[in-house]
Amino acid sequence: MIVELNNIHFSYGRVKALDGVTLGLSEGAVGLLGPNGAGKSTLLRLLLGFLPPQKGTGRVLGYDIRLEQPQIRRHVGYMPEDECLIPGMDAVTFTAYFGELSGMPHQEAIKRAHDVLFYVGLGESRYRQLETYSAGMKQRLKLAQAIVHDPKLLFLDEPTSNLDPSGRKEILELITDISSKKDIQVLISSHILTDIESVCSDVVILNKGRLAAQGRISELKRLRFRLYEVRIKGNGQGFIERLRRIGYTVEETEDNLLKVYIPEDQEILQFFQAAEEEKVQVRLFVRSQTSLEDLFAKAVGVD
Ligand code: ATP
Numbered sequence: 001m002i003v004e005l006n007n008i009h010f011s012y013g014r015v016k017a018l019d020g021v022t023l024g025l026s027e028g029a030v031g032l033l034g035p036n037g038a039g040k041s042t043l044l045r046l047l048l049g050f051l052p053p054q055k056g057t058g059r060v061l062g063y064d065i066r067l068e069q070p071q072i073r074r075h076v077g078y079m080p081e082d083e084c085l086i087p088g089m090d091a092v093t094f095t096a097y098f099g100e101l102s103g104m105p106h107q108e109a110i111k112r113a114h115d116v117l118f119y120v121g122l123g124e125s126r127y128r129q130l131e132t133y134s135a136g137m138k139q140r141l142k143l144a145q146a147i148v149h150d151p152k153l154l155f156l157d158e159p160t161s162n163l164d165p166s167g168r169k170e171i172l173e174l175i176t177d178i179s180s181k182k183d184i185q186v187l188i189s190s191h192i193l194t195d196i197e198s199v200c201s202d203v204v205i206l207n208k209g210r211l212a213a214q215g216r217i218s219e220l221k222r223l224r225f226r227l228y229e230v231r232i233k234g235n236g237q238g239f240i241e242r243l244r245r246i247g248y249t250v251e252e253t254e255d256n257l258l259k260v261y262i263p264e265d266q267e268i269l270q271f272f273q274a275a276e277e278e279k280v281q282v283r284l285f286v287r288s289q290t291s292l293e294d295l296f297a298k299a300v301g302v303d
Pocket of ligand 1: 017035
């Protein structure tokens with residue numbers, strides 16, 4: 001396993017950013033999807049050892065995220081979403097500086113900086129002041145600093161944000177090349193499903209700090225659910241467990257409303273049979289306007 005997380009919790013004060021996330025990533029390019037505030041950036045920061053989980057355990061490339069942060073940073077590259085450029089520097093100095101921060105000797109970092117800047121297409125502009133760079137060049141520079149130390153694993157946070165279509169295409173092509181030819185595992189956080197699909201075979205979908213789905217994109221896209229909002233009176237837990245055994249997904253919301261996801265190939269009749277057998281009175285059963293498919297689409301920014 002490249003990444004293993006077990007029941008990870010993290011809150012910023014009262015805001016729960018990650019609420020019991022358990023997942024395992026094996027080799028390949030993986031997309032990390034979710035709506036704003038889902039916890040994607042927090043998850044990446046935890047994986048890098050920048051934030052310690054308040055509960056739960058995790059390993060990245062076999063290293064403990066609480067105890068072995070220096071080893072993680074040596075073998076993991078990170079392209080943050082925020083602009084991390086240092087004004088007054090040129091690209092070579094900047095990229096080499098990040099190489100040194102990851103533990104490379106000075107001379108080696110300078111040499112690698114030249115190599116990676118040519119690789120991302122900034123060879124000609126490598127001595128220009130960074131503040132003169134366009135948005136696309138800045139993104140490519142951020143990518144260069146993330147791979148300067150030849151990491152085994154690369155975390156990319158919104159790598160295509162603020163880019164025009166051609167800038168986006170360039171970055172995505174570079175990421176595909178890195179992932180397929182350079183033998184570097186990538187985890188890419190994004191809102192944009194089409195970007196993820198062009199690079200990744202697998203996805204992790206977060207929603208409100210929880211794992212909403214994980215798996216092959218092709219398989220997840222085949223999933224179809226009908227979502228119902230349900231209110232009941234009676235033995236709620238027994239009923240919920242029964243519905244889950246049938247194959248429904250049931251979410252309990254704070255105001256005692258149940259969200260019941262019924263797979264397309266399952267009969268709704270079974271819901272009412274279960275209610276009858278569990279002696280539960282159904283007070284509300286309405287088709288929700290938002291299906292899981294809609295939620296997924298909304299999260300990733302496609303129709
Ligand atoms: P986005 O796509 O908008 O970047 P995200 O999925 O990356 O969102 P996070 O940035 O991890 O989500 O945020 C998860 C939750 O934690 C949100 O509710 C956010 O407002 C909150 N949060 C994030 N960073 C901080 C912080 N430094 N202090 C307080 N709350 C924070």
